[in-house]
Each structure stands twice: as C-alpha cells, then as structure tokens.
Amino acid sequence: MSAxxxxxxxxxxxxxAHLIFSSRWLQLPLYLGLIVxxxxxxxxxMKELWHLLLHASEFGEQQxxxxxxxxIDVVMISNLLVMVIVGGYETFVSRLKLQGHPDEPEWLSHxxxxxxxxxxxxxxxxxxxxxxxxxxxxxxxxGSEGSRFTEAGIMWQTIIHVVFVLSAIGIAYVDRMTxxxxxxxxxx
Numbered sequence: 624m625s626a627x628x629x630x631x632x633x634x635x636x637x638x639x640a641h642l643i644f645s646s647r648w649l650q651l652p653l654y655l656g657l658i659v660x661x662x663x664x665x666x667x668x669m670k671e672l673w674h675l676l677l678h679a680s681e682f683g684e685q686q687x688x689x690x691x692x693x694x695i696d697v698v699m700i701s702n703l704l705v706m707v708i709v710g711g712y713e714t715f716v717s718r719l720k721l722q723g724h725p726d727e728p729e730w731l732s733h734x735x736x737x738x739x740x741x742x743x744x745x746x747x748x749x750x751x752x753x754x755x756x757x758x759x760x761x762x763x764x765x766g767s768e769g770s771r772f773t774e775a776g777i778m779w780q781t782i783i784h785v786v787f788v789l790s791a792i793g794i795a796y797v798d799r800m801t802x803x804x805x806x807x808x809x810x811x
Contacts, residue, residue, distance in 0.1 A: 647716050654712050661704045668697045689757055696753045703746040706730075710739045737798040744791035751784045 636644065675682075675690045682690070709728065713719050714736055721727040730742065758772060758780055765772060 650711070650716050654708050654716070657704055657708050661701055661708075664697055664701050664704070668694060668701075671697065685760060685763075689760060692753055692757045692760075696750060696757075699746060699750050699753060703743065703750065706739070706742055706746060710734045710742070714739060737801060741791070741795050741798055744787070744794050748784075748787050748791055751787050755780060755784050 671690060671693055675687070675694075679687065709719070710730075713734055730738070758777055762772060762777055765774065765777075
C-alpha cells in the first residue's frame with residue numbers, strides 16, 4: 624500500500640516529477656549572471672564617485688546633486704539586484720539556510736513570490752522616482768540648446784512613473800487579497 628501523496632519522500636517521486644522539480648536548478652546561471660551585473664554596477668558606482676571627487680570643486684550645486692542622484696540610482700538598482708538574487712534563489716531554487724545568521728536580511732524570513740513582487744515594484748518606483756527627480760532638476764534647462772529633455776519627454780516620463788505607482792498598488796492589493804483568502808481558508 625502506498626503512502627498518501629503528502630507523505631511521499633523526494634526519492635519516491637516519478638522520474639518525470641523528479642526532472643520537473645530538478646529543472647529549478649536551470650535558474651542558477653541566471654542568478655550568477657545577476658551577481659556579475661552587480662559587480663558591473665559596483666564598478667560604475669566607483670567610477671562616478673571618483674569623477675565626483677576629482678571635479679567637485681569645478682561643479683555647481685546642481686551638477687553635484689545630479690551626480691549624487693546618479694550614485695543613489697546605482698545603489699537602488701544594486702539593492703534591487705540583491706532582492707532578486709537572494710529572494711528569487713530562496714523562493715524558486717533552494718533554501719540558503721541563513722536562519723540565525725547575524726547578517727540575515729529581515730525581509731528574507733517571510734519572503735515568497737507575492738512579497739518579492741511587491742518589494743520589486745517598490746524598488747522600481749524608487750528608481751523611477753530618482754530618474755524623475757533628475758529630469759525635473761535638469762528641466763530648468765528646458766528649451767536651451769543642448770537640453771536632453773523636451774516637454775513631451777518629461778510628460779511621458781511622469782506618466783510612466785504614475786503607471787509604475789498604480790501597478791505597485793495593484794500588485795500589493797492583489798497580494799493582500801490573496802493572503803486574506805489563504806488566511807480565511809486556513810481558518811475554515
């Protein structure tokens with residue numbers, strides 16, 4: 624007599640189920656590639672920081688602010704990469720077994736696909752906010768020769784940012800509704 628499905632061990636899986644479950648390891652090169660991308664961002668950050676240090680005395684306040692916003696942008700993208708690498712690996716590939724480690728990120732203890740989506744959406748809004756702020760600062764040069772922006776470009780960038788915000792609200796709402804549905808199902 625066979626055990627109920629919930630009591631089957633990994634070794635008792637059918638070859639097809641074993642293959643399908645093992646296919647999650649195909650994501651490993653993707654996460655390793657994101658680590659390489661993070662190394663590239665560290666290099667970009669150091670290059671921009673060095674540029675700021677060398678030319679700070681020549682820059683005006685607006686130029687310094689734009690460079691600093693660029694540095695913040697790189698940091699936020701790097702944070703996004705960490706969330707995707709650590710959270711995605713933990714959620715979709717394998718446990719990292721960090722419980723009790725003094726450097727374990729607080730958010731990792733309750734990460735799942737829904738939480739990860741909301742955190743990613745919030746990070747994207749933060750990155751978009753930095754880009755929009757840089758655009759608004761540079762908009763003072765709007766209409767002058769060499770300006771990188773047009774009124775239509777600023778309008779579209781603002782509309783896209785608002786769509787990001789609305790999308791994040793929608794994702795958070797759906798995640799909350801899903802969690803309330805799971806809580807109600809457990810209660811009954």
